[in-house]
Every structure is written in structure tokens, then in C-alpha cells.
Amino acid sequence: MTSYQLDDDGVVVIIGSGAGGGTLANELAQRGIEVVLLEAGKHLTADDFVNDEWGGYEMLSWLDKRTSSGTWRVAKDHPLTPSWSCQVVGGTTTHWSACCYRFIEDELRARTVYGEVPGTSLIDWPITLADLDPYYDLAEAKMGVTRTNGLPGLPANNNFKVMYAGAKALGLNVSTGRHAINSVPYDGRPATIQDGFTITGDKTGSRWSTLNVEIPRGLATGKLELRSSARAVQIEHDGAGKASAVVYVDAAGVTHRQKARAVVLAGNCVESSRLLLHSKSGRFPDGLANGYGHVGRHYLRHLIQTVWSVFDKPVHMHRGEIMGGMIDDFVRHDPARGFAGGYYIEMNSMGLPTTAAFMDPGWWGRDFASVIEQYANMAGIFMSGEDMPQAGNRVTLTDEVDAYGVPVANIHYDDHPNDLKMRVHGYKTLTSIHKAAGAKRSVEAPAYPASHNLGSNRMSARPEDGVLDGNARAWEVPNLFIADGSNFATGGACNPTLTIVALAIRQADFIAGQMSAGEL
Amino acid sequence: MSAITAHKDPKLPPAVQLPEGPDWVNSLTLFDAHVAETLVAVVRTLYPHEGLPERVYRRTVFQFDTMAAKAPGAAQTFAELIDLLDGATSLPFIELTESYRVRALKGIEESTAFRLVQRSAVRFLYDDIEVWQAFGYEGASVQLGGYVNRGFNDLDWLPDPPPGV
Numbered sequence: 090m091t092s093y094q095l096d097d098d099g100v101v102v103i104i105g106s107g108a109g110g111g112t113l114a115n116e117l118a119q120r121g122i123e124v125v126l127l128e129a130g131k132h133l134t135a136d137d138f139v140n141d142e143w144g145g146y147e148m149l150s151w152l153d154k155r156t157s158s159g160t161w162r163v164a165k166d167h168p169l170t171p172s173w174s175c176q177v178v179g180g181t182t183t184h185w186s187a188c189c190y191r192f193i194e195d196e197l198r199a200r201t202v203y204g205e206v207p208g209t210s211l212i213d214w215p216i217t218l219a220d221l222d223p224y225y226d227l228a229e230a231k232m233g234v235t236r237t238n239g240l241p242g243l244p245a246n247n248n249f250k251v252m253y254a255g256a257k258a259l260g261l262n263v264s265t266g267r268h269a270i271n272s273v274p275y276d277g278r279p280a281t282i283q284d285g286f287t288i289t290g291d292k293t294g295s296r297w298s299t300l301n302v303e304i305p306r307g308l309a310t311g312k313l314e315l316r317s318s319a320r321a322v323q324i325e326h327d328g329a330g331k332a333s334a335v336v337y338v339d340a341a342g343v344t345h346r347q348k349a350r351a352v353v354l355a356g357n358c359v360e361s362s363r364l365l366l367h368s369k370s371g372r373f374p375d376g377l378a379n380g381y382g383h384v385g386r387h388y389l390r391h392l393i394q395t396v397w398s399v400f401d402k403p404v405h406m407h408r409g410e411i412m413g414g415m416i417d418d419f420v421r422h423d424p425a426r427g428f429a430g431g432y433y434i435e436m437n438s439m440g441l442p443t444t445a446a447f448m449d450p451g452w453w454g455r456d457f458a459s460v461i462e463q464y465a466n467m468a469g470i471f472m473s474g475e476d477m478p479q480a481g482n483r484v485t486l487t488d489e490v491d492a493y494g495v496p497v498a499n500i501h502y503d504d505h506p507n508d509l510k511m512r513v514h515g516y517k518t519l520t521s522i523h524k525a526a527g528a529k530r531s532v533e534a535p536a537y538p539a540s541h542n543l544g545s546n547r548m549s550a551r552p553e554d555g556v557l558d559g560n561a562r563a564w565e566v567p568n569l570f571i572a573d574g575s576n577f578a579t580g581g582a583c584n585p586t587l588t589i590v591a592l593a594i595r596q597a598d599f600i601a602g603q604m605s606a607g608e609l
Numbered sequence: 610m611s612a613i614t615a616h617k618d619p620k621l622p623p624a625v626q627l628p629e630g631p632d633w634v635n636s637l638t639l640f641d642a643h644v645a646e647t648l649v650a651v652v653r654t655l656y657p658h659e660g661l662p663e664r665v666y667r668r669t670v671f672q673f674d675t676m677a678a679k680a681p682g683a684a685q686t687f688a689e690l691i692d693l694l695d696g697a698t699s700l701p702f703i704e705l706t707e708s709y710r711v712r713a714l715k716g717i718e719e720s721t722a723f724r725l726v727q728r729s730a731v732r733f734l735y736d737d738i739e740v741w742q743a744f745g746y747e748g749a750s751v752q753l754g755g756y757v758n759r760g761f762n763d764l765d766w767l768p769d770p771p772p773g774v
Contacts (some may be wrong), residue, residue: 140749282755465745
């Protein structure tokens with residue numbers, strides 16, 4: 090096993106081993122660059138995972154306290170867990186449902202295409218689809234995304250048959266979609282056995298994750314050292330204002346200081362913004378890279394919601410891959426709909442435990458009971474839509490500190506009128522699809538804790554509009570990078586992981602190029 | 610209901626077995642019989658499923674007791690709930706009929722105590738394998754080879770989509 094010294098200032102230190110950090114670690118190691126990968130969580134294996142919704146949640150989730158405020162319903166339903174990510178080697182790629190869709194060109198030019206939307210802080214991305222497309226190609230190949238590179242789509246399951254029947258009756262464009270889940274054996278990993286538990290860790294390895302693909306390959310190069318149960322608490326800089334070390338606490342509670350040639354934050358939105366805000370100094374009094382005050386701001390979490398419907402006959406939606414269905418008719422921005430941006434419709438299924446918990450938190454009594462006891466006859470359909478960036482929707486630090494001495498984060502989110510219009514449009518569409526398939530009753534479930542966390546350290550074309558340049562490098566700290574969804578300039582509509590991975594591969598090229606040129 | 614068999618992941622501990630009859634309360638660490646039986650009545654009023662036996666609700670309250678034994682804050686909150694409900698009318702909550710129980714619960718819906726109990730009831734009741742079996746949720750499948758050969762696409766009351774869709 091490769092092991093670097095704490096005072097080795099030639100290593101790139103990456104904080105977080107999920108889609109962005111785990112991919113970047115491997116990509117840098119493949120280019121011969123020495124990397125220390127810090128992960129706050131444990132190094133679990135497929136054998137540790139369980140086919141159990143609550144068991145998996147408790148094993149994988151980042152459960153440290155957070156607080157929430159604002160008009161979003163999550164602040165009422167899940168006040169101390171407003172955002173959901175994982176604390177484990179592999180990060181949130183141990184949990185995800187593997188939907189892999191690309192941003193469309195218009196989404197990368199949101200400010201130009203949508204025009205001025207009052208109350209928002211919309212900008213265009215500093216990069217274009219032409220910049221991203223080659224990296225989407227690489228990401229899809231490494232992840233084994235279905236319907237790319239000759240790989241077949243996932244087969245239709247019971248829940249999809251319902252979605253298909255309804256969508257076809259309404260003339261919508263429906264397929265099982267594109268997923269980083271093997272429909273056939275690929276890249277040494279087996280085809281799915283349709284166990285239905287992709288979000289509690291993947292026991293068979295049919296789904297791509299950084300745990301089962303990127304990190305082992307990075308380690309095999311001899312250039313990557315993984316330190317698990319290593320909780321980063323501060324980023325330090327030198328007299329020239331460059332990031333110089335990461336302070337972290339190991340499983341025994343011992344504090345270490347790892348020197349660094351460059352530092353990459355990839356801890357998901359909340360933790361990456363929190364670490365920057367906490368890393369204050371005389372030179373950076375409001376937190377690292379926060380000279381323009383954008384760190385933590387413009388937080389996005391997508392317009393996520395589900396409709397659960399009850400049918401006369403059994404569906405058994407829990408059988409098989411959970412999100413193998415997609416409708417893309419509403420993705421493009423269409424001013425005639427009365428709101429900016431678009432949304433994907435996707436299939437959704439959950440087991441009985443989480444269907445009951447998230448269908449409408451707080452709902453009880455005979456009506457609820459009459460719905461949930463028909464679980465076997467229920468189908469689920471879901472949307473992921475673009476929410477509007479607002480400067481006041483943000484991650485901040487509270488006065489309370491955690492066990493590591495770092496302030497607990499608060500997440501503030503107010504719904505924008507555009508969000509409400511899109512949510513209403515989406516609920517109508519989702520319900521109409523199920524009605525067209527014969528639904529007896531449809532229940533509009535609200536958003537659950539945010540899992541598409543985006544935008545709180547955004548890229549921008551001008552330093553005064555964001556935190557990062559087009560390579561997700563901090564405007565103010567030339568050897569500090571971000572490789573998680575917090576670097577998104579706007580949210581787009583699609584599930585973000587594919588784009589996080591594509592951006593990480595692109596960033597690896599940039600970092601390697603800078604190093605070769607003696608610039609980093 | 611449907612001809613399914615529910616499974617918990619074999620790595621997880623089996624469901625707790627409580628004695629049938631009033632002795633079940635002796636399995637609890639913290640709650641006395643009044644608290645325990647009142648909580649059973651609360652959970653049944655929140656989530657009234659005629660087909661479910663009393664032992665399912667008792668197991669949910671057993672989980673509350675485990676929570677309370679681990680966390681003094683939770684123990685205090687459960688005690689507050691009992692006080693609120695017993696104080697809601699001139700009769701103890703356990704003596705009330707359903708409509709009065711519902712009214713008493715609605716009256717405290719905004720309290721921290723109600724919230725803890727309602728959320729915990731959902732958390733544990735619908736995670737009980739006997740409830741899974743009753744409502745047609747099969748649960749863990751990887752140890753049986755998943756659902757790929759066990760009905761992941763057996764819905765037959767709608768037309769099959771074309772292959773490769």
C-alpha cells in the first residue's frame with residue numbers, strides 16, 4: 090500500500106471519495122500524480138451492506154446534525170436532516186439510483202435562455218456543452234451507462250409497465266432511461282439481479298460506484314493513498330495565499346496536518362461550503378475563497394417530488410431497479426408553460442418502510458392507513474426539475490459546534506415562485522400519467538431531504554459572480570479546487586452524478602496540464 | 610393479500626419475540642404498564658390497520674422503549690406525551706374510544722412529543738416484517754438471487770412494453 094508522509098507537500102489532497110473526489114483521485118493517479126484521498130466515513134465492502142432500507146440509511150448516511158430554515162417544506166418535515174449525503178468510502182455513489190442524463194445546451198446558458206427571472210441569481214455556465222461532451226463520453230464509458238457504447242437499456246419491470254402504459258396513452262416519449270447499472274455484464278461487473286436495493290449499498294457490484302470501480306483502480310496505480318475515517322476540519326494556506334495543508338481527525342480522535350501541493354474539496358455541498366467558511370484567517374476573514382461572499386450561496390436541491398398511486402391489481406414496485414424509467418418531454422425550457430427551466434420524469438419505487446415515512450410526513454389516521462395498506466398495488470413516479478438559484482438560499486455556520494470543533498451548518502432555502510409553478514405542473518403531469526394507466530388514487534408526496542445538492546460554491550465566468558472558474562478552481566486560491574456538485578453554476582434538470590463525474594475527469598486533465606506546465 | 614413471503618436481510622437481528630398477553634410489558638426496560646399500553650393505543654390510533662394483530666403494535670412500542678432507554682431526552686418526551694394525552698380529557702387516554710382518541714391527538718399535533726411519537730411510529734411499525742408480509746412487501750432479496758427470476762416483470766394486467774423500450 091502506498092503511504093505518503095504528512096509533511097510531503099507534493100501530494101494532491103482530496104477531501105471526499107464520492108462521485109467527484111473518488112473519480113478525480115483515480116484520474117489523477119492514472120496520470121501519475123500522487124494523491125491522498127481523505128474520507129470521513131469507514132471503508133465498507135459489499136459484504137457489509139444490507140438489503141434493508143433503514144439499515145442501509147443508518148449505515149451509509151451523513152447523520153451529523155444540521156439545522157434548516159426558510160419556506161421549504163423540508164425545514165418542517167426534516168429540520169435536522171435537510172440534506173442527505175453519505176459518509177462512507179465511495180460517498181453518495183454507494184447510495185444512488187444511477188440515473189445518468191446529460192445537461193442540454195440551453196441549461197448551461199440558463200441566464201441567456203431563460204432571461205431575467207426576478208429574485209434569482211441566474212448565470213450562464215463558464216463552459217459550454219462542447220467543452221463537456223468529450224468528458225460525458227468518457228464518463229459514460231467508465232460508468233457503463235446503459236444505451237451508450239452499445240449497452241442495452243435496463244429491462245422493463247412492473248413499475249415501469251405502469252409508467253409506460255400511462256405515458257403512451259398521453260403520447261409521451263418514454264423509455265427505461267440510462268443508468269450506470271449493468272443490464273449485461275460489463276467491465277468485470279455482473280448484470281443486475283434486480284434486487285431493488287441500489288440505494289442501500291450495492292451488494293453485487295452491478296452498479297458503478299467510486300467504491301467498486303474508481304478507488305480500487307486508483308489504488309492499483311501505487312500513486313493513491315486512501316485514508317478512511319479521516320475527518321477534514323480545516324484547510325490552511327501559506328503566506329502567498331495558496332492552500333498548503335488539510336487538518337483532519339482520524340478514527341482515534343488524533344489530529345493530523347497533511348501538507349499539500351493542491352487541495353480539492355469534494356465533500357458534497359454542505360460539507361464543502363462549511364469547510365471553506367470555517368477555514369478563516371487574517372487573509373481570508375470570511376472564509377477561504379469567499380472574498381466576493383458567494384461561498385455557501387445559490388444553494389440548489391432540484392425540484393424533487395413523487396406521486397404514489399394505488400391500482401386495482403398488484404404492481405410489486407419494490408421488485409427490480411428502482412428508477413428504470415424516464416420521460417424527457419418536459420426537459421426543454423418552454424416559456425409557454427409559464428415557468429423557466431424544465432424537468433425529467435423518472436420512475437420511482439421504494440420499499441414499504443420508506444414509502445410510509447416519506448409519502449407525507451406527519452400524515453396519520455384512517456385515510457393514511459387505507460392507502461399504505463395497499464402497498465402491493467402501488468406504483469411510483471417522480472420528477473427532478475431545475476430550481477432557481479437565489480443568493481439567500483445558502484449554507485451558513487451556526488453558533489453550535491460539533492464534536493470536532495467545527496460549527497454546525499444551517500441550510501436556508503426559500504421556494505421561488507418559479508419553483509411552485511414547476512411543481513404544480515409536474516404534479517399534474519405525474520398524476521395524469523398514472524390516471525391514464527388506471528390509478529384509483531394518487532398521492533402527491535413532497536420532497537424528501539435533498540440528495541441533489543448543488544451550487545453552493547459555483548463556477549462563474551467572472552470572479553464577482555461565483556467562487557470558482559470554469560475548471561472549478563477557486564478564483565482567489567490558485568491551487569484549490571472543488572469536485573462535487575457545489576461547483577455547478579446552475580442546477581439543470583437531470584440527476585447530477587454523471588455531470589459531476591464528467592467535470593472531475595475534465596478537472597484531472599486541467600490539473601495534470603497545469604502541473605506539467607509548472608503552473609501548479 | 611398477495612402470495613408473497615417477506616424476508617429481512619439475514620445479516621440483521623431477527624424481530625423481537627414478545628410474550629402474548631399482558632405480560633409483554635415485562636420485556637420493557639423503562640416504560641411501566643400504563644405508559645406502554647397507552648402508547649400501544651396511540652400507535653393504533655395513528656395507524657389503524659384492522660388486520661394487524663396487537664403484537665405488531667406492541668413491538669413498535671418495544672422499539673420506543675429501547676429508544677427511551679438509550680436517550681434520556683427521548684424518555685422525557687414520551688413521558689410528556691402521556692401527560693398531555695391523559696390530561697386532555699377527564700378520562701385517561703387509554704379509556705377513550707377512537708373518536709375521542711383522535712381528537713386528543715389532533716389537539717397536540719404541534720407538540721414535540723407528538724412529533725417524536727408519530728415519526729417513530731412510522732419508522733418502526735412499517736419496518737416490522739409481519740407488516741411487510743401483510744401489505745405485500747417482500748423486503749431483502751439478494752440472498753435469494755434478487756427478483757430477476759422472481760417476478761420483477763410479472764405484472765400481467767397491462768400490455769407488455771415492446772422489447773428494448
